[in-house]
Amino acid sequence: MRSFDYAPLYRTTVGFDRLFDMLDSSVRSDWPPYNIEKTGDNDYRITMAVAGFSPEEVELTQHGPELIVIGQKQPEQGDRQILHRGMATRNFKQVFRLADYVKVADATLENGLLSVDLVREIPEELKPRRIGIGTSTGKQPSPNKQISQDTQPQRKVA
Numbered sequence: 001m002r003s004f005d006y007a008p009l010y011r012t013t014v015g016f017d018r019l020f021d022m023l024d025s026s027v028r029s030d031w032p033p034y035n036i037e038k039t040g041d042n043d044y045r046i047t048m049a050v051a052g053f054s055p056e057e058v059e060l061t062q063h064g065p066e067l068i069v070i071g072q073k074q075p076e077q078g079d080r081q082i083l084h085r086g087m088a089t090r091n092f093k094q095v096f097r098l099a100d101y102v103k104v105a106d107a108t109l110e111n112g113l114l115s116v117d118l119v120r121e122i123p124e125e126l127k128p129r130r131i132g133i134g135t136s137t138g139k140q141p142s143p144n145k146q147i148s149q150d151t152q153p154q155r156k157v158a
């Protein structure tokens with residue numbers, strides 16, 4: 001794998017250190033396989049193939065902007081003698097970096113698939129809002145004038 005030298009970008013940007021750190025540490029393990037999908041405007045789902053793991057053997061933790069998934073297989077009990085092991089049941093740790101205001105909404109383990117539903121909950125004070133514009137008739141603006149909340153950005157007409 002080729003590595004990229006970010007030094008020229010460091011000289012011309014301010015405040016992007018976290019982004020460059022994420023790019024540098026973006027090497028992921030290939031097991032267990034997973035999908036990341038967008039299921040709505042602010043909804044996402046991570047689906048991981050963890051066949052052979054029970055819900056007690058999988059730990060899900062959100063620590064700040066990181067979602068950490070750890071699978072630790074319990075030692076097998078009994079007198080079984082395995083002649084061929086084709087199913088991977090090794091321990092794993094997978095870390096996903098989440099965007100700001102993304103939180104885990106639900107997690108399920110069914111038919112060997114771990115599904116983690118994520119939702120982006122932007123606080124009301126950070127959502128776009130429409131501000132009414134008054135006229136300049138020399139009057140002071142009315143203190144009773146309401147500022148309307150507008151969650152949909154305005155489209156410009158060409």
